[in-house]
Amino acid sequence: MNSAAAHNSDAVRHLYVHFPFCARICPYCAFYKTRGNSADFAAFCDALAIEAKYAAERISLKLETIFWGGGTPTVLSTEQLASLLRLFAQTFDLRRVSEWTIEANPGSVSAKKAAVLRHGGITRISLGIQSWEDDLLYLLGREHNARQAEESFRIFREAGFENIGIDLMFALPGQTEAQWRASLERTIVLEPEHISTYCLTYEEDTEFLARFERGEFHAEDDTEARFFQIAMSMLETAGYKHYEISNYARPGFYSRHNEAYWRGADYIGLGPSAFSTRGNERWQNIEDHREYARRLSAGESPTASIEKLTRAMKRAEQIALGLRSYHGVPANLVAASNTNDLVEAGFVAYRNGRVVLTHAGKLVADSVAEELL
Numbered sequence: 390m391n392s393a394a395a396h397n398s399d400a401v402r403h404l405y406v407h408f409p410f411c412a413r414i415c416p417y418c419a420f421y422k423t424r425g426n427s428a429d430f431a432a433f434c435d436a437l438a439i440e441a442k443y444a445a446e447r448i449s450l451k452l453e454t455i456f457w458g459g460g461t462p463t464v465l466s467t468e469q470l471a472s473l474l475r476l477f478a479q480t481f482d483l484r485r486v487s488e489w490t491i492e493a494n495p496g497s498v499s500a501k502k503a504a505v506l507r508h509g510g511i512t513r514i515s516l517g518i519q520s521w522e523d524d525l526l527y528l529l530g531r532e533h534n535a536r537q538a539e540e541s542f543r544i545f546r547e548a549g550f551e552n553i554g555i556d557l558m559f560a561l562p563g564q565t566e567a568q569w570r571a572s573l574e575r576t577i578v579l580e581p582e583h584i585s586t587y588c589l590t591y592e593e594d595t596e597f598l599a600r601f602e603r604g605e606f607h608a609e610d611d612t613e614a615r616f617f618q619i620a621m622s623m624l625e626t627a628g629y630k631h632y633e634i635s636n637y638a639r640p641g642f643y644s645r646h647n648e649a650y651w652r653g654a655d656y657i658g659l660g661p662s663a664f665s666t667r668g669n670e671r672w673q674n675i676e677d678h679r680e681y682a683r684r685l686s687a688g689e690s691p692t693a694s695i696e697k698l699t700r701a702m703k704r705a706e707q708i709a710l711g712l713r714s715y716h717g718v719p720a721n722l723v724a725a726s727n728t729n730d731l732v733e734a735g736f737v738a739y740r741n742g743r744v745v746l747t748h749a750g751k752l753v754a755d756s757v758a759e760e761l762l
């Protein structure tokens with residue numbers, strides 16, 4: 390089996406696993422996912438076991454964070470999750486792992502599953518609640534309602550999880566500011582350690598984009614900015630630190646895995662469609678779970694493409710990702726003249742030799758990053 394992974398020698402500290410299955414397909418989602426059936430679930434688990442062992446043998450790893458994302462990892466059965474957790478414990482050295490996240494959907498949570506995750510080493514839950522309004526959840530095609538969302542949060546707390554993040558979406562079709570405030574309020578009351586708030590994006594090849602193009606949905610910059618400001622103000626008042634454009638956390642609960650991505654650290658991705666980045670190389674696994682499983686069972690590599698990262702590409706990523714985080718970017722990475730113009734316009738500021746977004750800059754982060762490139 391050949392893979393791009395064999396070339397570089399620095400130890401990799403971050404591992405992502407893409408679980409490609411969901412109970413239902415949300416009409417706005419562009420991540421690689423499919424419904425799958427029980428044979429697909431089993432074939433995926435077998436293939437992941439092969440890929441994990443292969444990665445552990447061939448790549449120098451000193452794992453500090455693991456992220457099981459998707460898709461919906463919790464759609465797998467309790468037994469399948471238990472067996473994958475055991476496999477990871479046998480395959481990888483987990484002694485340095487301080488954060489192991491799993492993305493969970495309220496529709497596929499039970500007390501038994503939560504207990505298995507907790508005892509199997511998962512330390513952090515990222516719970517996709519999205520909204521607390523049943524009519525908006527219906528529009529989003531979610532399999533859960535607000536009552537189930539609250540119940541799943543309680544289940545994870547009772548299972549002993551002390552690091553739970555809640556994902557919410559805003560600027561949804563028909564969503565009012567009052568509804569958004571109420572959603573934030575209801576989230577704050579639960580006291581999660583972490584809250585992500587994502588502005589709805591109309592992604593390519595989604596039903597939502599088709600509806601947007603037919604004129605059924607509208608997106609306005611002013612509305613999005615207002616919703617964003619409401620989140621910033623309410624969550625900061627509630628004691629959450631706005632540590633990245635879409636992310637808020639209690640002190641000590643920033644996502645270490647995501648912070649590693651944002652600062653450009655190397656990571657290995659397992660599972661169909663997963664990206665890995667090591668040194669100047671980025672590669673992606675095949676975006677087809679059956680072909681992924683077939684290749685691994687036949688002893689073939691699941692890598693579909695390899696890309697060389699140039700200095701210019703790495704710099705552009707460092708600026709775009711760094712600027713979104715409260716760390717900002719090193720001032721010597723960007724031209725002083727552009728930066729000074731943006732300082733004068735009130736969009737960025739200098740802090741300890743770094744350039745950071747101001748409050749006004751956070752509203753137009755992507756354009757500011759472009760100006761700095």
Ligand SMILES: C[S@@+](CC[C@H](N)C(=O)[O-])C[C@H]1O[C@@H](n2cnc3c(N)ncnc32)[C@H](O)[C@@H]1O
Binds near residue numbers: 418459461557591
């Ligand atoms: C990888 S997704 C999946 C997590 C999980 N399956 C779920 O749906 O709850 C992570 C987060 O991305 C956000 N997301 C997905 N599609 C989005 C879109 N088109 N616009 C904005 N946020 C989106 C959702 O908040 C979701 O919780």
Ligand code: SF4
Binds near residue numbers: 420459
């Ligand atoms: S948003 Fe989550 S549950 Fe919905 S289709 Fe995407 S990955 Fe699956």
